[in-house]
Amino acid sequence: MAQGILRDHKLVRSIVALGANLDSSVGAPISSLTYAIDKLGSDRSDINVKITSKFYQTPCFPEGAGPDYVNAVIILETRLPPQKLLQRFHQIESDLGRVRKVRWAGRTLDIDLISYGNQVLPNHQTVERWIDLDLEKQLSAVPDQLILPHPRIQDRPFVLVPLCEIWPDWMHPLLGVTARQLLNRIPAQEIAKVIAL
Numbered sequence: 796m797a798q799g800i801l802r803d804h805k806l807v808r809s810i811v812a813l814g815a816n817l818d819s820s821v822g823a824p825i826s827s828l829t830y831a832i833d834k835l836g837s838d839r840s841d842i843n844v845k846i847t848s849k850f851y852q853t854p855c856f857p858e859g860a861g862p863d864y865v866n867a868v869i870i871l872e873t874r875l876p877p878q879k880l881l882q883r884f885h886q887i888e889s890d891l892g893r894v895r896k897v898r899w900a901g902r903t904l905d906i907d908l909i910s911y912g913n914q915v916l917p918n919h920q921t922v923e924r925w926i927d928l929d930l931e932k933q934l935s936a937v938p939d940q941l942i943l944p945h946p947r948i949q950d951r952p953f954v955l956v957p958l959c960e961i962w963p964d965w966m967h968p969l970l971g972v973t974a975r976q977l978l979n980r981i982p983a984q985e986i987a988k989v990i991a992l
Contacts, residue, residue, distance in 0.1 A: 806843070806872040809880070810909040810965065811835075812945075812954045816855055816864040819891035819903035824865035825850055825992070827904045831887050832869060842883070846870040848957035850992045861901040865992065868909070868957035877911045877941055884908065909945045909954060913968040916943040922969055944968060949977045956989040 813831055815824035828850060836844040848868045855861040873880055884906035891904045915922055917940055925946035928936060938946075944967060948954055955978040958965065963975040970977075978986065 806874060807912040808845070808870060808872050809911045810958060810962070811869045811871060811884075812866065812905075812907045812909050812951075812957075813869065814853075814864045814866040814905045814907075814953065815903055816862045817901045817903045821891060827891055828865055828867050830891065831904055831906060832867070834887050834890075835869070835871065835883070841873060841875050842880075843872045844869055845872055846961045848960045851953065851957055852990045852992055853953040854988050855901070864953065866953045866957060866989075868954060868961065870962055877908060877914070877916065877943065880911070881908055881941065907945060907954075908941070908943065909948055909958075910965070910968070911943050914943055915969050916941055919969060922946060926969075949980070952978065952981045952985050952989050955981065956986060 813828050815827040817824070819827045819830075821827055821830045832844060832847055835842050846869065851866045853864045853866050855863060875883065888902075888904045888906055921940075922942055922944070925938060925942050926949070928946070945954075948967070949970065955974060958974045959978050963973060965974045966972070967974075967977065
């Protein structure tokens, strides 16, 4: 019955960012990202991976805190609601040994839901508050609920560069600007650190 209900839900186009900078059970970070994308694409009843960016090498954040990352962005279509999609991501992360102890620590795999259709969750005021949070507070504040679109996308060249490769005209549902316009706001020296592999 649940499958029938899922089939009745319309497909929602979503943006997903992936990153890793530590070896996992399947190998180096490139292997981890490849594994995750293949795993997401293998269950076509719930998730259909439509487009995958190149892989990019990017500096660890904060810089010098660990090995460089490998990052990518995928566009997928899904009938799963956002929380169920996140559960799928967390299962794949766990399969590759991801342990959530320290925020922004090195990781074997990180899968972030960047956007889910045009939804703003839980509401405009909450998303705006998280977007406006200064960097010092970002280091310690952790949301207790799903925030969509991801409140840090406009600050992250390691997401915006691969996103602009595959969907530069994506429109931020709250800020009202495209991915390309967001990337153009990032200093050129920061963009230059995102290197295609």
